[in-house]
Amino acid sequence: MKKIERSERIFIAGANGMVGSSIKRSFIKSGYGIDEDKGSILTPSRKELNLLNFKEVENWFIKNKPTIVILAAAKVGGIQANDTLPADFILENLKIQTNVIENAWKTDVKRFLFLGSSCIYPKFAKQPIKEEYLLEGTLETTNQWYAISKIAGLKLCEALRNQHGFDAISIMPTNLYGPGDNYHPENSHVMAALISRFSKASIECKPFVECWGSGTPLREFLHVDDLGDAVVFCLENWQPSDENSPKDLYGNSLNHLNVGTGKDISIKQLAKKIAYYSEFKGEIIWNDSKPDGTPKKQLDISKISKLGWLPKIKLDDGIQQTITLYKKSIYEK
Numbered sequence: 001m002k003k004i005e006r007s008e009r010i011f012i013a014g015a016n017g018m019v020g021s022s023i024k025r026s027f028i029k030s031g032y033g034i035d036e037d038k039g040s041i042l043t044p045s046r047k048e049l050n051l052l053n054f055k056e057v058e059n060w061f062i063k064n065k066p067t068i069v070i071l072a073a074a075k076v077g078g079i080q081a082n083d084t085l086p087a088d089f090i091l092e093n094l095k096i097q098t099n100v101i102e103n104a105w106k107t108d109v110k111r112f113l114f115l116g117s118s119c120i121y122p123k124f125a126k127q128p129i130k131e132e133y134l135l136e137g138t139l140e141t142t143n144q145w146y147a148i149s150k151i152a153g154l155k156l157c158e159a160l161r162n163q164h165g166f167d168a169i170s171i172m173p174t175n176l177y178g179p180g181d182n183y184h185p186e187n188s189h190v191m192a193a194l195i196s197r198f199s200k201a202s203i204e205c206k207p208f209v210e211c212w213g214s215g216t217p218l219r220e221f222l223h224v225d226d227l228g229d230a231v232v233f234c235l236e237n238w239q240p241s242d243e244n245s246p247k248d249l250y251g252n253s254l255n256h257l258n259v260g261t262g263k264d265i266s267i268k269q270l271a272k273k274i275a276y277y278s279e280f281k282g283e284i285i286w287n288d289s290k291p292d293g294t295p296k297k298q299l300d301i302s303k304i305s306k307l308g309w310l311p312k313i314k315l316d317d318g319i320q321q322t323i324t325l326y327k328k329s330i331y332e333k
């Protein structure tokens with residue numbers, strides 16, 4: 001039996017972001033929020049509801065009475081932004097999470113899902129990374145501010161479940177790509193940065209593209225629509241206290257699950273694929289004076305797979321689709 005119903009009032013915090021908009025598409029595809037009389041999907045913008053303001057959030061929950069809440073709102077950014085604005089990252093994320101989680105609990109929300117990130121795991125975690133490696137080592141220093149706020153969020157969910165029986169679960173996605181990604185020249189993640197660089201170079205017939213590092217690090221990439229699908233799947237099917245739900249090494253129920261593909265690819269291979277699909281005919285030059293970062297980062301997805309969820313979008317198909325969307329957006333500017 002599904003753990004949520006079609007008649008739910010679903011609040012997606014951060015519904016205009018890359019992840020939030022994909023979660024909304026997945027709910028609609030699965031038949032939620034279509035019949036206004038029976039259920040609805042609530043997606044207030046930041047202008048309508050500033051999640052940093054506790055009073056606004058409290059009033060909004062009392063007035064709108066959501067039954068299911070997904071927290072996909074956060075202050076996000078690349079290494080540079082994290083490095084220059086550490087206080088903003090930790091303070092804003094702690095505030096957004098606390099305001100939303102506390103009000104969801106106080107207003108008796110039926111199920112709550114918190115979105116974390118794979119950066120919560122230790123920098124030198126064993127590979128592939130299992131859920132139970134959380135807090136077993138030091139974090140990557142560049143984004144520790146963001147990671148610490150995310151760890152606090154998932155621990156707050158766990159504490160409210162343990163002390164008050166609040167049904168809050170958390171999921172930790174790997175690197176995402178797809179519609180709605182951020183293509184900012186300084187602030188984008190590796191997949192978006194490469195798609196933007198190769199697509200522009202192809203349109204402008206540039207003779208070469210320079211990529212940073214040696215290209216040898218291995219990384220994992222999940223299409224954002226697979227993540228949207230995993231969010232609906234977990235809300236419908238996963239209850240940490242269920243007998244068949246995944247456990248940690250010591251047999252304790254887990255309150256967070258990894259979401260990824262469980263497969264990695266070298267940055268060099270990824271660049272080659274992106275060059276091919278963006279029809280870039282020039283040369284790829286590797287600037288190995290730039291740092292590489294961790295040699296390998298891959299999530300162990302055996303626990304969510306055992307529950308019956310697997311990603312559906314193949315990397316080649318996802319890259320092709322994303323390049324087409326990106327090129328269309330450039331031509332439309």
Ligand SMILES: NC(=O)c1ccc[n+]([C@@H]2O[C@H](COP(=O)([O-])OP(=O)(O)OC[C@H]3O[C@@H](n4cnc5c(N)ncnc54)[C@H](OP(=O)(O)O)[C@@H]3O)[C@@H](O)[C@H]2O)c1
Nearest residue numbers: 014016017018019046050051052072073074116117173176
């Ligand atoms: N993208 C990835 O590769 C990735 C990977 C793993 C995990 N995640 C997780 O997924 C979540 C969403 O990330 P994303 O990539 O979708 O980020 P995003 O595109 O920047 O979306 C974040 C959303 O949060 C909203 N928001 C931020 N501050 C707010 C506030 N004070 N009040 C109301 N709304 C606010 C933003 O609203 P505005 O549009 O008004 O700014 C935006 O809609 C994050 O928790 C992140 O950790 C993302």
